[in-house]
Amino acid sequence: MSEKKVPFTKDQIEKIIEKFPTPFHIYDEKAILENARRLKKAFAWAPKFQEYFAVKALPNPSIMKVLKKEGFGADCSSMAELLLCEMADITGEQIMFTSNETPAYEYQKAFSQNAIINLDDFTHIQYLEESCGTLPEVICFRYNPGPLKGGNEIIGTPQEAKYGLTREQMFEAYRVMKEKGCKRFGMHTMVASNELNVDYFVETAVILFEMAAEIAEQIGIDLEFINLGGGIGIPYKPEQHEVNLEELGEKVRVQYEKILASKGLKPYIYLECGRVITGPYGYLVTTAVHEKHIYKEYIGVDACMANLMRPGMYGAYHHVTVMGKENAEKDHVYDVVGSLCENCDKFAVDRKLPKIDKGDIVVIHDTGAHGHAMGFNYNGKLRSAELLLKEDGNVELIRRAETHDDLFATLKF
Ligand SMILES: *Cc1c(COP(=O)(O)O)cnc(C)c1O
Secondary structure, eight states: OOOOSSSSSSHHHHHHHHSSSSSEEEHHHHHHHHHHHHHHHHHHTTTTTTEEEEEEGGGOOHHHHHHHHTTOOEEEEHHHHHHHHHTTTOGGGGGGEESSSOOOOHHHHHHHTEEEEEETTTHHHHHHHHHHSSSSSSEEEEOGGGGGGGOOOTBOOOGGOOOSSHHHHHHHHHHHHHHTOOEEEEEEEEOOOOOOHHHHHHHHHHHHHHHHHHHHHHHHHSSSSSEOOOBOOOSTTTTOOOOOOOHHHHHHHHHHIIIIGGGGOOOEEOOSSSSSHHHHGEEEEEEEEEEEEEESSEEESSTTTTTHHHHHHHHOOOOOOEETTTOOOOOEEEEEOOOSSSSSEEEEEEEOOOOOOOOOTEEEOOTTTTTTGGOOOOOOOOOEEEEEEESSSSEEEEEEOOOOHHHTTTOOE
């Protein structure tokens, strides 16, 4: 079992901490870019392959700009995320708007940005038309395959999921849109979250490809694009393996050739991954502040659930590295905990680690997606800063830490 690596030495991180006190998240630009290029290469066979980065995973315009340099667009689901696109200078069809239970003002915003609008329900055709006064030039529908698709651990079975249109509704939706004069169509689904099994995605692609072929045959619509969604997982645990993107790309290509290209259909292929794009390349850097010996051994750090919810919320595993002790024997068993008045505020439970001393720098891995973004202010805890470790080795503050003034800014008394 190989130890997970961090992209800085103890000396380097100490220098960074002198300027930016812990806790903070730091993102590794070089690794993000290399990984982005790998994904593009794996799908280079697909006409106009496009990744729309799921903004909710790491909603920071500096990161969106880094990804934009690689040609990535943005997958948005809220007003805030659409506004972040403006800050990152991501416009038009580089934005995919996949929302649900959408308020009219969000549709209006997405429409005004010329974003690709992905409808979550049949009734939203009318709602969108009424909200915007007209329908956009290109329209996409989110498919919920229901019983056709088995479940995934985080997202649940599609039949229980609130998202998307049924199979019958999909056909009806394209028919209606065709009658209304729409010329450009897309199809989308998103049925996985943190899934490590390549074949799960291939199976999803087959479901969409087959439906696209049927829609071409029955309705005479040649889909412009198929968005296979996101949900590619990452190996949070050292013994897990990352998804082989090359294998995924190749297996999807085989099905594309077989089901679509053989019939002369050549839709563009889109993805909207978040986690796999930035997740492994973010680190929550904290300092050990307390040690406590009661029925168990506790290490209290200066970060808490305000900075990273996943362990407390889902019992998710995040690997922990103690800086300078990477090779030390893991002969202690700790709960590494934050300061919230919630007993689930634990970054690690019964974790074998080297002896931790007060002042040690404790790094929590894989916080580059759904990390800072999920933070909340319970107990009045403040969300941390975000730093970007640039390709050239410099460190840039891309979000300052919250202050109590920020926290109290909405109060009226
Ligand atoms: C959350 C979400 C994504 C991204 O999921 P990841 O697991 O981060 O890849 C993509 N599309 C939609 C519609 C989502 O809700």
